Amino acid sequence: MILMTTAFEALVEPTRRHILDLLRERPRLVGELVDLLDLSQPLISKHLRVLREVGLVTVRQDAQRRWYELRIEPLVEIDQWLAAYRQLLEERFARLDTLLSELQEKENSNGETEAQG
Amino acid sequence: MILMTTAFEALVEPTRRHILDLLRERPRLVGELVDLLDLSQPLISKHLRVLREVGLVTVRQDAQRRWYELRIEPLVEIDQWLAAYRQLLEERFARLDTLLSELQEKENSNGETEAQG
DNA sequence: CTTAAATATAACTTGACAGTTATATAACCA
DNA sequence: TGGTTATATAACTGTCAAGTTATATTTAAG
Numbered sequence: 001m002i003l004m005t006t007a008f009e010a011l012v013e014p015t016r017r018h019i020l021d022l023l024r025e026r027p028r029l030v031g032e033l034v035d036l037l038d039l040s041q042p043l044i045s046k047h048l049r050v051l052r053e054v055g056l057v058t059v060r061q062d063a064q065r066r067w068y069e070l071r072i073e074p075l076v077e078i079d080q081w082l083a084a085y086r087q088l089l090e091e092r093f094a095r096l097d098t099l100l101s102e103l104q105e106k107e108n109s110n111g112e113t114e115a116q117g
Numbered sequence: 118m119i120l121m122t123t124a125f126e127a128l129v130e131p132t133r134r135h136i137l138d139l140l141r142e143r144p145r146l147v148g149e150l151v152d153l154l155d156l157s158q159p160l161i162s163k164h165l166r167v168l169r170e171v172g173l174v175t176v177r178q179d180a181q182r183r184w185y186e187l188r189i190e191p192l193v194e195i196d197q198w199l200a201a202y203r204q205l206l207e208e209r210f211a212r213l214d215t216l217l218s219e220l221q222e223k224e225n226s227n228g229e230t231e232a233q234g
Numbered sequence: 235c236t237t238a239a240a241t242a243t244a245a246c247t248t249g250a251c252a253g254t255t256a257t258a259t260a261a262c263c264a
Numbered sequence: 265t266g267g268t269t270a271t272a273t274a275a276c277t278g279t280c281a282a283g284t285t286a287t288a289t290t291t292a293a294g
Contacts, residue, residue, distance in 0.1 A: 012129040013282080017198070024201060030241060043283055045242055050281095064240040064291045072202050079203060081134070082196055084141060085189050092189075130252080147271060160253055162272055181261050181270040 007074035008081075010054040015039065016047050020056060023070040030066055124191035125198075127171040132156065133164050137173060140187040147183055 011017055015037065022028060022036060030048065034041050048068055051057040055074045060067045128134055136150060147165065151158050165185055168174040172191045177184040 008134075009129055012126055015282090017125075021201075024205065031239090040284070041241070042243080042285085046282080049242085064289095066241065070205075072205050075199060075202050076206070079199055082192060082199065084138075085192050086196060088141065088187075088189050089193070132252090148269095157254070158271070159255085159273080163252080166272085183271065 005054075006077070007054045007056055008078055010050050010056060011078070013047065013050075015043075016051055019044075019047060019051065020070060023057065023068060027060070027067045027069040030068065033068070122171075123194070124171045124173055125195055127167050127173060128195075130164065130167075132160075133168055136161075136164060136168065137187060140174065140185060144177070144184045144186040147185065150185070 011020075018037060019033060022033060028036075030041065030044055033048075034044050037044065048057060048059075051068075052059065056071055057068045058071055060069065128137075132154065135154060139145060139150060139153060145153075147158065147161055150165075151161050154161065165174060165176075168185075169176065173188055174185045175188055177186065
C-alpha cells in the first residue's frame, strides 16, 4: 500500500497533477479519467486513492460508479510554502522598478540639462 | 546519475525544500548545509546537484569552497500551476462573501420590518 | 439468478532515488 | 612538495512507488 503523507508528495506525480487539472473542470468518473489519460484502470484507481488519502479529492458513490471531485484546501499549504519565495520575486521586481525609475529620472534630468544647454 | 526534469520533482524531497529555505536567507557553503542539516557531505552534494540541474541554485567558486545561491525563477512555473487553483479558492471566498452579504441584508430588512411591526 | 459494468484491491515486477562508504579532484598552506 | 581542507563523484545497497495482470466486490440489468 502506498503511504503518501503530504499533498506536496502526492503532486510530484505528473499523472496526479493531470487528474487534478481534469477535475478542476467538473467531477469525473474513474472510467472517464481512464479514457482521457489513456492509462490502465487499476493505475488510475491507485492514483485516486493517493489523492484521496491526502484530501485532494472526495468520492461520491452513485450505484457502481464513483464521482471524484476536487478539493483544493490541501493546496493552501503548498501555496503558503511558495509565498515566501513569491515575496522574494516581488521584492526583486520592486528593486528593478526602483532602478528603472531612477534611470528614468536621471535620463529626464539629463534631457532637461541638454535641452537647457 | 540522477535525472530530475522539473523543479516540482526536485522539490518532492523534504531535505531539498529545507536547503532552499536555508538559502533564502543567504548563500551558503556546502559545509554549512552539512552542519545545519546534520546529513553526510556526499548526500548534501547530491541534493545540491539535483537543485542545480533544475536551476533552483547556482554555484560560485571561491578557492576550494562553493557558495550555493538560491534562484527562484523555476518556482514561477509551480506558482503558475497553482494559480488556477488559487483562483478557485478566491471564487469560493467571493461566493461566501456574497452569501454573507445577502444574509446580512436580509437580517437587516427583517430587523426593520420587526421594528416597524 | 446470471451476467455485465464499474471500480477496488492483491500480488508481483521493475526502476529510480535516498543514503552510505570510499575515493577522486582541486586549491590552499606550511 | 606534502599535507590538509572543501567538495564532487563512483559504486553500491535498500526501499518504495509506478505500473501490470489477475481477481474481488458491488450494483445494475436482463
